[in-house]
Amino acid sequence: MPDARITREEVRHLADLARIDLDDAELDHLAPQLSVILESVASIAGVAGDDVPPTSHPLPLTNVFRADVVEPGLTPEQALGGAPETEQQRFSVPRILGDEQ
Amino acid sequence: MSTDATRSSAAALAAALAAGETTSVALTQAALDRTAAVDGSVRAYLHVDAEGALAQAAASDDRRAAGQPASPLDGVPVAVKDVLATQGLPTTCGSRILEGWRPPYDATVVTRLRAAGLPILGKTNMDEFAMGSSTEHSAYGPTHNPWDLDRIPGGSGGGSAAAVASFQAPLALGTDTGGSIRQPGAVTGTVGMKPTYGAVSRYGLVALANSLDQVGPVTRTVEDAAMLHEVVGGHDPRDSTSVVQPLTGLLDAARQGAQGDLTGVRVGVIRELGGEGYQAGVLARFTETVDLLVGAGAEVVEVSCPSFEHALAAYYLILPAEASSNLAKFDAMRYGLRVLPEGVDSPSAEQVMRASRDAGFGDEVKRRIMIGTYALSSGYYDAYYGQAQKVRTLISRDFAAAFEQVDVLVSPTAPTTAFKLGEKLDDPIAMYLNDLATIPANLAGLPGISVPSGLADEDGLPAGFQVLAPALADDRCYRVGAAAEALLTQQWGGPLLDRAPALTTPGGSL
Numbered sequence: 043m044p045d046a047r048i049t050r051e052e053v054r055h056l057a058d059l060a061r062i063d064l065d066d067a068e069l070d071h072l073a074p075q076l077s078v079i080l081e082s083v084a085s086i087a088g089v090a091g092d093d094v095p096p097t098s099h100p101l102p103l104t105n106v107f108r109a110d111v112v113e114p115g116l117t118p119e120q121a122l123g124g125a126p127e128t129e130q131q132r133f134s135v136p137r138i139l140g141d142e143q
Numbered sequence: 144m145s146t147d148a149t150r151s152s153a154a155a156l157a158a159a160l161a162a163g164e165t166t167s168v169a170l171t172q173a174a175l176d177r178t179a180a181v182d183g184s185v186r187a188y189l190h191v192d193a194e195g196a197l198a199q200a201a202a203s204d205d206r207r208a209a210g211q212p213a214s215p216l217d218g219v220p221v222a223v224k225d226v227l228a229t230q231g232l233p234t235t236c237g238s239r240i241l242e243g244w245r246p247p248y249d250a251t252v253v254t255r256l257r258a259a260g261l262p263i264l265g266k267t268n269m270d271e272f273a274m275g276s277s278t279e280h281s282a283y284g285p286t287h288n289p290w291d292l293d294r295i296p297g298g299s300g301g302g303s304a305a306a307v308a309s310f311q312a313p314l315a316l317g318t319d320t321g322g323s324i325r326q327p328g329a330v331t332g333t334v335g336m337k338p339t340y341g342a343v344s345r346y347g348l349v350a351l352a353n354s355l356d357q358v359g360p361v362t363r364t365v366e367d368a369a370m371l372h373e374v375v376g377g378h379d380p381r382d383s384t385s386v387v388q389p390l391t392g393l394l395d396a397a398r399q400g401a402q403g404d405l406t407g408v409r410v411g412v413i414r415e416l417g418g419e420g421y422q423a424g425v426l427a428r429f430t431e432t433v434d435l436l437v438g439a440g441a442e443v444v445e446v447s448c449p450s451f452e453h454a455l456a457a458y459y460l461i462l463p464a465e466a467s468s469n470l471a472k473f474d475a476m477r478y479g480l481r482v483l484p485e486g487v488d489s490p491s492a493e494q495v496m497r498a499s500r501d502a503g504f505g506d507e508v509k510r511r512i513m514i515g516t517y518a519l520s521s522g523y524y525d526a527y528y529g530q531a532q533k534v535r536t537l538i539s540r541d542f543a544a545a546f547e548q549v550d551v552l553v554s555p556t557a558p559t560t561a562f563k564l565g566e567k568l569d570d571p572i573a574m575y576l577n578d579l580a581t582i583p584a585n586l587a588g589l590p591g592i593s594v595p596s597g598l599a600d601e602d603g604l605p606a607g608f609q610v611l612a613p614a615l616a617d618d619r620c621y622r623v624g625a626a627a628e629a630l631l632t633q634q635w636g637g638p639l640l641d642r643a644p645a646l647t648t649p650g651g652s653l
Contacts, residue, residue, distance in 0.1 A: 048517070056513040059520075060467065061474075061493070063484070063501040064509070072510060075571055079514055082572050083456040086530045089537070096532030097539060099354045099384075100340045100588025101614070106383040120247035124478030135476050136492040 149310040153367040167200035167218030187306035191265035199262035217260030222312040225266040228347040237271040237281035240503025250347025252375040267302030273351045276577035280507040294561040297327030303361040304331040315361040322581025325593035329556035329607020340588030341386040344379030352465035355585040365625040369397040396618035400625030406440035411549035415451040422559045424599025425606040435630040448541035460531035467515025475499035539587045556593040556607030592620040595639040
């Protein structure tokens with residue numbers, strides 16, 4: 043059974059991976075709750091043996107094709123209609139270079 | 144028809160429209176008036192589109208006058224859960240991150256409602272991104288249970304269930320990922336049907352967990368659910384998981400069941416979905432309902448589904464894993480909320496994304512995104528997500544074995560009646576336990592219906608009776624659900640909702 047306890051630092055790291063800024067108060071609030079949730083689902087370890095195949099989807103999936111013909115899509119105005127900011131019929135985004143990543 | 148159009152079934156309203164006894168404008172206006180009177184205390188809607196609904200109603204009346212109704216339900220108004228895209232109408236999913244978003248397209252089920260002529264009254268409240276069992280996780284405040292305004296209406300689709308239960312709409316659409324149609328139905332004394340996975344299009348449904356989500360009807364009667372299901376269901380080339388099979392016979396099955404004869408139908412009581420953790424009054428109403436089915440000729444046996452013990456744990460790993468991936472698209476770039484971090488000059492796209500997701504998502508969404516991120520991370524993948532997927536296989540095998548012995552499986556829909564608002568808000572595990580009996584059907588992709596089973600002795604609040612069937616045998620849910628409904632309604636001397644307290648408003652009770 044995996045060790046289900048999770049530290050405050052690990053929660054901070056998870057929030058970082060999930061691209062969510064969490065301040066100290068939120069970490070104090072959420073970290074113990076995440077530990078409790080993980081402890082409660084940890085019982086699943088070892089329930090199914092190696093001979094059990096995993097199910098990712100309730101029905102068998104097959105690829106779906108359609109005829110290779112043009113179908114109308116969104117207009118540029120529609121596609122941009124919900125954007126926080128636009129410029130010259132494009133999505134305007136904050137700077138993407140110079141990050142620590 | 145009844146003097147109060149808001150209390151009639153959709154089937155009765157459709158008949159009255161066909162007979163020329165009323166108009167869609169009259170029905171739609173009556174629904175809107177009821178909302179104006181009671182929704183200040185129920186808060187079922189996030190957005191009401193009075194103008195649009197009345198215009199659609201007038202167009203429906205024109206079609207009826209010309210002798211060309213678009214469908215049997217043409218002109219009967221409907222409410223739509225706010226997780227379904229509606230062109231030009233706000234679609235928030237109960238989240239701040241989508242506040243004010245108006246989609247440029249309709250979900251396929253909404254397209255089908257429009258094509259069938261059903262005026263859309265508005266968008267109903269829900270737990271944020273459908274994560275929850277009480278609607279308390281809505282960023283716009285909770286919906287209140289019409290039976291007791293201090294209690295939860297269930298979730299995530301508490302808004303749709305409360306709208307129907309408080310006679311603000313005869314019909315509504317919900318979505319069910321782990322019980323979000325059925326559990327609200329149980330705690331509000333209404334009917335909720337989760338169709339077979341893939342039987343109703345998910346195009347335009349903002350995905351919570353793609354392998355579990357399903358759209359379905361929320362109504363006051365089983366017959367109405369079947370009618371609405373036939374309108375919105377069926378193959379959709381825009382949803383790659385849509386089942387390529389015609390959808391028929393649901394309404395016929397409901398009408399057959401309503402005659403109250405279940406001779407030869409084999410019913411299995413799931414041993415694992417009862418007993419410890421279930422409220423005594425909920426179990427009492429369940430047992431009585433099973434006895435009524437026996438009286439109607441059904442053969443009832445007990446069946447065991449041992450892997451169901453692990454369904455909750457499997458679900459609360461698979462769902463967060465899928466949800467954390469799905470919600471990655473809320474990055475503050477193309478649509479939705481954009482928040483600039485405080486005290487940062489010229490913030491980067493990534494800093495803006497982090498600040499926006501912190502401001503835009505509520506606690507439960509953050510919890511599940513982080514659990515999902517954890518479960519999918521390399522060191523834990525096999526122990527958590529991989530195991531959960533295997534347990535999913537075991538649950539499907541349990542169902543397959545059970546359905547070799549019986550035609551349908553039954554259980555209480557939810558372990559308890561409606562609890563008090565706030566009672567479980569900061570106790571995620573207590574909240575998750577509400578879905579104990581509904582989750583297995585989602586994991587296996589099976590259809591399930593909840594019908595009211597009566598009021599629990601302890602608190603006088605509604606309980607639900609769940610009927611599960613094999614994949615694509617949705618008609619069995621309707622047949623057995625309608626039989627239970629007919630036999631119980633006969634015993635009660637009228638619909639259960641007749642016993643709900645009148646909602647008081649500043650102008651007096653209604």
